[in-house]
Amino acid sequence: MKSAFRTASPATLSHYLSHTRCSSFLNPNPLLNPTSSLIYTTIHHHIPSLNVVVSKPSWCHSLSAAEPHAPPCTAIMDKEFETFRQHLDESGSLRDRIKGVASEMESTNRVIHSLLLLVHQSRPVTEVVEKVQAQIDVLKGLFSQLGEIVREFPGQYYRYHGDWKSETQAAVSLLAFMHWFETGTLLGHAEAEKKLGLDKSEFRIDVEDYLVGICFMSNELPRYVVNRVTAGDYDCPRKVMKFLTDLHAAFRMLNLRNDFLRKKFDGMKYDLRKVEEVYYDVKIRGLAVNGDATAEGIEGQQ
Amino acid sequence: MLKLSSRSLFKLCFVMASSRKPNRRIASEATFKKARTMTTDSSSSPNPNPMAAAFSQYADYLNQFNDKRERVVKASRDITINSKKVIFQVHRISKHNKEEVLEKANKDLAAVKDQYISRLVKELKGTDFWKLRRAYSPGIQEYVEAATLCNFCRTGSLLSLDEMNAELSPLSDPSVEPLKVNVLDYLLGLADLTGELMRLAIGRVSDGELEFAEKICRFVQDIYRQMTLLAPIMDDNTDMKMKMDTMLQSVMKIENACYSVHVRGSEYIPLLGNNDPSCPLMLPDLEQ
Numbered sequence: 081m082k083s084a085f086r087t088a089s090p091a092t093l094s095h096y097l098s099h100t101r102c103s104s105f106l107n108p109n110p111l112l113n114p115t116s117s118l119i120y121t122t123i124h125h126h127i128p129s130l131n132v133v134v135s136k137p138s139w140c141h142s143l144s145a146a147e148p149h150a151p152p153c154t155a156i157m158d159k160e161f162e163t164f165r166q167h168l169d170e171s172g173s174l175r176d177r178i179k180g181v182a183s184e185m186e187s188t189n190r191v192i193h194s195l196l197l198l199v200h201q202s203r204p205v206t207e208v209v210e211k212v213q214a215q216i217d218v219l220k221g222l223f224s225q226l227g228e229i230v231r232e233f234p235g236q237y238y239r240y241h242g243d244w245k246s247e248t249q250a251a252v253s254l255l256a257f258m259h260w261f262e263t264g265t266l267l268g269h270a271e272a273e274k275k276l277g278l279d280k281s282e283f284r285i286d287v288e289d290y291l292v293g294i295c296f297m298s299n300e301l302p303r304y305v306v307n308r309v310t311a312g313d314y315d316c317p318r319k320v321m322k323f324l325t326d327l328h329a330a331f332r333m334l335n336l337r338n339d340f341l342r343k344k345f346d347g348m349k350y351d352l353r354k355v356e357e358v359y360y361d362v363k364i365r366g367l368a369v370n371g372d373a374t375a376e377g378i379e380g381q382q
Numbered sequence: 383m384l385k386l387s388s389r390s391l392f393k394l395c396f397v398m399a400s401s402r403k404p405n406r407r408i409a410s411e412a413t414f415k416k417a418r419t420m421t422t423d424s425s426s427s428p429n430p431n432p433m434a435a436a437f438s439q440y441a442d443y444l445n446q447f448n449d450k451r452e453r454v455v456k457a458s459r460d461i462t463i464n465s466k467k468v469i470f471q472v473h474r475i476s477k478h479n480k481e482e483v484l485e486k487a488n489k490d491l492a493a494v495k496d497q498y499i500s501r502l503v504k505e506l507k508g509t510d511f512w513k514l515r516r517a518y519s520p521g522i523q524e525y526v527e528a529a530t531l532c533n534f535c536r537t538g539s540l541l542s543l544d545e546m547n548a549e550l551s552p553l554s555d556p557s558v559e560p561l562k563v564n565v566l567d568y569l570l571g572l573a574d575l576t577g578e579l580m581r582l583a584i585g586r587v588s589d590g591e592l593e594f595a596e597k598i599c600r601f602v603q604d605i606y607r608q609m610t611l612l613a614p615i616m617d618d619n620t621d622m623k624m625k626m627d628t629m630l631q632s633v634m635k636i637e638n639a640c641y642s643v644h645v646r647g648s649e650y651i652p653l654l655g656n657n658d659p660s661c662p663l664m665l666p667d668l669e670q
Contacts, residue, residue, distance in 0.1 A: 154604055160542050161608040167565050168615045175617075235559065238513035239617070268436045287443055330433035333441045337448060 171239075177229050178243045185222045185247040191215050192254045200303060202311040205261045212258060219251055220277040227283030241286065248285055251276065252293025257300055264319065266294070266327060288341055291334070295344035298324060302354035309358055314367040317359035324352045450505065454514050457502040458521030464494045465521070465528040469578055472531050477589055480535075487532050494525060499561075500553045508558025519567050526563060526571025531578050538597060540605075543568045566617055573609065573625035576602050580632035587639045595643075599636045606633045 192215045198208050226244060230237055252267075255275050259267035269290045273279050301320050308316035328348055336342040362368045471487040502518055526546070533541035547562045554560035563571075583598040606629050613622045 156542075157540055157604055157608060160540065161612065164543075164565050164569065164612055165615070168612060168617075171617065172615050236512055238510070238515075241513075266433050266436075269440065287440055291440065326431045326433055329431055330437040333434065333437045335441065335445055335448065 174229065174233060175240060175243060178226065178240050181222055181226045181229065182244045182247050185219065185226075185244065185251065188215055188218050188222065189247060189250045189254060192219070193250075196254060196257055199261065200307045202307070209258060209262060212254075216255070216275070220275075223251075223276045223278060223283070224281065227278065227281045230283055237283070245286075245289055248289045249293040249296060252285065252290050253296035253300075256294055256297040260297070260323070264323070266323070266330075291331075292341050292344055294327070295331075295341070295348055298327060298348050298351045302351050302358070305355050305358045309362055314362050315369050317355060317362055318368065321352070321355045321359050324348075324355055328352050450510070451514055451517050453505045454502065454517040457498060457505050458518040461494060461498045461502065461518075461521030462524040464490070464498055465524040468494060468528040469531055472528075472535055472578075473581060473585065475535065475582070475585075477591055484532065484535055488536070491528055491532050494528070495549065495553070499525065499550065503550075503553045503561045506561060508554065508560070511559075511561065511564075515564070515567075519570075522563055522567045523571040523574060526568050527574045527578060530572060530575050531582075534575075534579070534598075534601065535582075538601075540572075540601075569609070569612060569616065570621065570625065572605055573622065573629055576605055576629045576632045580635050583636045584639055587643055592640075592643055595636070596640055599633075599640050602633050602636055606630065 192212055195208060195212050195215065198211075199205065230240065233239075252272050255272055256267040259265070259271070259275075267275070269285065269287060270279070272290055272293075273285050276285070278284060301324060305317050305320045331345050331348065334345075336345060359368075468487050468490045471483065471490055475483045498521075502521065506514065506518070529546055529549075530541045533539070543563060543565065546568070547560075550563065551560045579598050579602050583595045583602075586592075586595040586598065609626060609629065613619060613626050616622050
């Protein structure tokens with residue numbers, strides 16, 4: 081019966097039909113049995129019947145009596161929803177403030193990144209690091225600003241986390257890259273927080289953000305190795321390879337979920353492979369100095 | 383078998399790709415193996431992975447947290463299933479069994495709270511309310527839906543967020559921060575409530591309880607009107623936008639059903655007393 085109705089409905093008449101349909105349930109008039117020809121006639125019969133109903137309100141007085149009374153619950157609901165609106169407005173303006181800081185972070189990150197890219201052009205590390213340091217102070221300021229804002233709403237760090245997540249990841253990757261230049265070691269989670277002046281703050285860096293940042297950093301290394309070798313530093317691939325191998329092994333200790341971090345980690349093996357290839361190229365041509373003689377760090381870079 | 387062989391093929395390819403340096407690879411395996419035992423003695427191993435100690439900490443943290451998330455997801459799923467049962471119970475309402483149906487629904491709802499929400503509270507232990515929100519939000523939304531539906535059927539008014547949280551607070555240990563339904567989940571739950579109320583209203587219309595249906599209609603209109611202000615400013619409003627569309631559909635379905643009986647009422651009312659099962663009440667068809 082249902083489908084008979086539906087297939088019988090031309091689109092233009094569907095509105096009328098839907099009412100015809102329900103009226104026929106309420107008023108199971110045997111004449112209204114659904115054959116398509118009958119439906120059309122019902123429509124025409126029912127439209128005049130509208131007038132009849134309006135002029136004959138006897139049956140609907142019970143309904144109309146209910147209508148004018150202003151439901152008291154509306155007022156209560158108004159109040160309830162007004163508080164929600166205030167709450168959400170506050171939350172929205174907080175979010176705007178966070179986004180403001182985050183966008184400043186992003187541009188600072190970009191400046192730092194462009195400065196760090198100088199290392200690909202064989203500029204001395206000390207010079208690069210010096211330039212970057214000033215920007216890191218800016219970043220530090222921004223993070224403490226962010227910490228201040230979030231502190232106003234205790235316990236809601238993760239409500240707004242998405243708004244500074246990618247900026248934090250980028251900042252960690254830059255800091256870790258720089259730290260590796262300076263020391264040849266991996267920047268730890270606590271050290272990263274310390275560098276951003278967060279070690280005494282309640283505002284902390286999420287561990288997963290830190291790990292994603294480290295993955296980003298590994299993406300930068302193959303290019304660095306290629307450029308160092310071109311510049312004649314044949315020992316660089318060995319050091320980078322050792323570092324990346326350790327890093328990759330360390331990451332494999334983690335049980336990751338199928339999320340963004342997992343994807344980034346999966347990409348890391350290609351970085352490692354690229355570095356291995358460079359190392360191989362250098363070694364097979366006898367270009368590599370006997371690695372064990374030189375010290376671990378990269379400070380030796382001229 | 384096929385899967386296995388393709389995997390080992392991939393492995394072979396990988397080894398071949400890096401086989402220019404086979405001994406280095408083996409060395410890396412060895413480092414990794416060592417890394418696992420590193421936490422107990424890091425100084426004695428000849429060539430330890432310097433990062434292993436830190437990473438075993440991260441691993442512990444991630445393991446713990448992911449386990450917690452899984453448990454919270456499970457708790458949330460149980461809340462969903464059982465809240466759905468409450469909602470179905472409410473839909474069994476009819477003109478004559480109102481009291482008993484609602485009483486049973488209320489009892490079931492209390493059971494959901496005491497058994498399943500209390501488990502969620504226990505798993506969360508007063509922390510990570512926002513970090514794990516995505517894990518438990520579906521369950522809480524369903525609970526909001528069930529609780530507000532029951533409350534509406536009993537009192538005809540909206541169960542407020544504060545009232546609901548007051549009911550939940552005894553579940554939490556007084557020493558930790560109590561689990562509170564947040565505004566977002568509450569509103570998302572209310573959005574779903576309109577869908578259930580639509581079903582209820584259509585059912586009431588076909589049962590002849592026109593005043594109840596009209597009451598539902600006004601209530602849902604109120605909710606929809608209020609929501610239009612809130613939906614755009616909610617935290618992550620893609621979900622809500624979709625629900626707003628669905629909500630409008632539901633509101634209109636109720637309005638149309640009320641309109642139909644209003645217009646056709648003159649023909650309909652006399653037949654009400656006639657409980658003839660042979661005349662099919664096909665109003666629920668409107669839901670589609």
